[in-house]
Amino acid sequence: MSAASSGLSPRLRKFIGTVLMVLLVLVWALGAMALAQGRVTVLPGYLQFVAYVILGIGWILPAGVLVRWMQKHDRRQETL
Template identity: 35%
Template sequence: MPVRLRKLIGMILIVVLVIVYAMLATTFATLLLATSPWWVHLLYFLLTGLLWILPAMLIIRWMERPAREE
């Protein structure tokens, strides 16, 4: 697969990942953490704010692989 096509697909995947992840994390927080104290909200959003980086790193690593010589 050409590098430019891989980067385009990766960019689209990262945008979709961020949108879906933010919607799921926020929905979960409003449904289950509504009556929790402020420090639970702080820990939750701190954790979920950093957790999306792991799948994004995998996508970026895949995007940056050099093209195979064919």
């Protein structure tokens, strides 16, 4: 099995992950703002609190999956 067919290099994986992370944060922030200004304002206070907590920290789960993928060990054989 050649090195090219074993997967992405760690450097490329981290670059792609960084770009995806920036896009995730931008899209999440814009979506959260749109929901917070529209639908959340008509909810009772306790549900507003829950919605703001979810909208504020909900991006952490997909970001964690992305970071785990970025940190995945290189499948190529290491040379000494």
